Amino acid sequence: MNIRHINEQVIYDAVYEAIKHITYHPDPAVEPLLRDALDNECDELRQDVLCSLINNIELSPDSSTPLCQDTGTLVVFAKIGNRCVIDGKPLETIINYALRMASSDLYLRASIVRDPLFNRTNTSDNSPSIVHTRIVEGSKIILKIAQKGGGAENMSNLRMMLPTCNRQDIIDFILETVVEAGAKACPPLVLGIGIGGNYEQCALLAKEALLSPIGTRSSNSDYAQLEQDILMQVNNTGVGAQGMGGNLTALDVHILHAPCHIASLPVAVNIQCHAHRHIELEI
Numbered sequence: 001m002n003i004r005h006i007n008e009q010v011i012y013d014a015v016y017e018a019i020k021h022i023t024y025h026p027d028p029a030v031e032p033l034l035r036d037a038l039d040n041e042c043d044e045l046r047q048d049v050l051c052s053l054i055n056n057i058e059l060s061p062d063s064s065t066p067l068c069q070d071t072g073t074l075v076v077f078a079k080i081g082n083r084c085v086i087d088g089k090p091l092e093t094i095i096n097y098a099l100r101m102a103s104s105d106l107y108l109r110a111s112i113v114r115d116p117l118f119n120r121t122n123t124s125d126n127s128p129s130i131v132h133t134r135i136v137e138g139s140k141i142i143l144k145i146a147q148k149g150g151g152a153e154n155m156s157n158l159r160m161m162l163p164t165c166n167r168q169d170i171i172d173f174i175l176e177t178v179v180e181a182g183a184k185a186c187p188p189l190v191l192g193i194g195i196g197g198n199y200e201q202c203a204l205l206a207k208e209a210l211l212s213p214i215g216t217r218s219s220n221s222d223y224a225q226l227e228q229d230i231l232m233q234v235n236n237t238g239v240g241a242q243g244m245g246g247n248l249t250a251l252d253v254h255i256l257h258a259p260c261h262i263a264s265l266p267v268a269v270n271i272q273c274h275a276h277r278h279i280e281l282e283i
């Protein structure tokens with residue numbers, strides 16, 4: 001078996017550049033969707049909100065000002081090929097080093113505390129990141145990286161539903177979560193939905209679902225249709241951009257699903273805001 005050696009510096013450079021890029025750029029589909037909504041919006045206040053969001057996206061890279069002051073928690077889904085070896089430090093150490101350096105060089109707001117309850121002192125460098133690692137077949141490393149803001153994350157939800165619940169029960173739970181979130185999650189939103197697995201897998205599915213590019217659909221036709229139905233119903237809630245009403249509450253909905261226990265039907269809704277900063281790297 002041929003083993004591929006990857007130097008730690010290659011990974012460091014790729015992660016550092018990825019953080020730099022997403023600090024100033026949302027998913028490329030966000031701006032066109034905001035412009036479409038603006039073209040179809042008659043209300044002056046809502047037009048003003050949409051214009052502000054578009055201006056923010058335009059100004060961010062030109063002025064080297066982060067897209068949002070909350071550059072969030074760095075979340076990474078790593079798929080590591082079983083035929084590659086990292087020469088140097090462990091992957092998580094390399095990612096955290098790149099995060100610390102990028103946070104310092106780009107003057108990112110420090111957003112992470114050491115302990116959630118007893119010692120809420122700031123780590124001052126945005127570390128540690130949250131890294132989910134899976135070993136897969138192959139000789140590449142695939143990294144899905146996101147800056148996840150705290151406001152939208154706070155409004156996320158997980159419910160252990162009963163297996164007797166049906167499709168519309170799941171949609172109702174998602175609508176309830178979005179309406180409850182209101183303006184606090186900084187809509188228009190992207191929704192990552194996890195269905196199935198168990199308690200922790202369901203939450204991970206929802207998070208990873210968020211990292212699918214806007215505009216892509218599930219490869220399973222039933223779930224692809226469910227994504228579209230949820231998107232339509234969420235946009236009919238009337239929450240709207242920044243909670244000002246209108247029909248752009250969500251930019252997209254992505255579902256990941258997994259087998260589950262006969263007694264369970266876990267559903268998780270991970271909410272992302274319009275500052276949808278994510279990227280995928282192949283090393």
Ligand code: SF4
Pocket residue numbers: 068069070071072148149150151152153184185186273274275
């Ligand atoms: S929810 Fe998103 S847009 Fe709102 S403050 Fe947090 S990162 Fe920024």
